[in-house]
Amino acid sequence: xxxxxxxxxxxxxxxxxxxxxxxxxxxxxxxxxxxxxxxxxxxxxxxxxxxxxxxxxxxxxxxxxxxxxxxxxxxxxxxxxxxxxxxxxxxxxxxxxxxxxxxxxxxxxxxxxxxxxxxxxxxxxxxxxxxxxxxxxxxxxxxxxxxxxxxxx
Numbered sequence: 337x338x339x340x341x342x343x344x345x346x347x348x349x350x351x352x353x354x355x356x357x358x359x360x361x362x363x364x365x366x367x368x369x370x371x372x373x374x375x376x377x378x379x380x381x382x383x384x385x386x387x388x389x390x391x392x393x394x395x396x397x398x399x400x401x402x403x404x405x406x407x408x409x410x411x412x413x414x415x416x417x418x419x420x421x422x423x424x425x426x427x428x429x430x431x432x433x434x435x436x437x438x439x440x441x442x443x444x445x446x447x448x449x450x451x452x453x454x455x456x457x458x459x460x461x462x463x464x465x466x467x468x469x470x471x472x473x474x475x476x477x478x479x480x481x482x483x484x485x486x487x488x489x
Contacts, residue, residue, distance in 0.1 A: 337401050341366060342410025352398035357381045359397045360407060368408035368437040372466070379465030382438035383407050389445035408437035411444060420444045423482035431469035439465045443479050447486055453479065 339346050341364060348363045360366045360383070369392045372380030376391035383392045384406040412418035417425070420443045430436050439462065446461040447453070453461070458479045459472075467475070 337397060339364075339397070339400060339405060340403070341405045342407060343404075348397065350397050352396060354397045355393050356383070356395045356397050356400045356405070357392035359400075360392060360405075366407050366409060370434055370437060372435070372438075377466075378435070379438040379442060380435050382441040382465065384411075384441060384445055387445065387448060389442045406441075408441060411440065418444060419485035420447065420478070420482040423478040423485065427474050427478040427481060429471050429474045429478050431471055435465060435467045435469075439467065439475060443475075443482065447479065447483055451483060451487060453483055455480075 337348050339348055346364055348359055350359050350363060357369055357371060360369055369383050370380040372378035374393050376394035381392040382389050385400060386403050412421045420440050424440060442465050450457055455476060458476050462475055
């Protein structure tokens with residue numbers, strides 16, 4: 337099966353029903369998406385599938401075949417961070433960091449569809465990703481800052 341991940345094409349020999357998360361982590365050694373709950377509830381495994389945030393634990397590898405998969409590793413680069421990644425650093429969002437790749441991927445997808453979000457929209461969108469450290473106020477501020485960056489402010 338052929339997967340396109342972070343603009344590179346890979347051949348993987350896996351069962352069609354293998355969750356995309358395991359193909360990414362175990363077969364391709366892409367460790368940004370994390371295993372959290374395995375039932376699409378926590379968001380730690382969030383990736384983009386054709387630009388839309390999805391839970392990699394609930395998408396099969398077969399469902400992802402032929403589509404563009406982006407993980408946190410493909411969102412930006414160390415020399416050219418995505419606006420959301422920059423905002424995360426500037427607002428010191430991360431504590432333990434485990435959920436943050438999923439948080440960032442969800443925020444980037446959300447902002448692509450809601451370029452000028454309200455606090456309520458941010459809170460609603462980001463509440464689907466769990467953070468045990470409770471950095472939600474900093475997450476909201478980072479999302480707002482990233483929205484402004486993306487709008488050119």
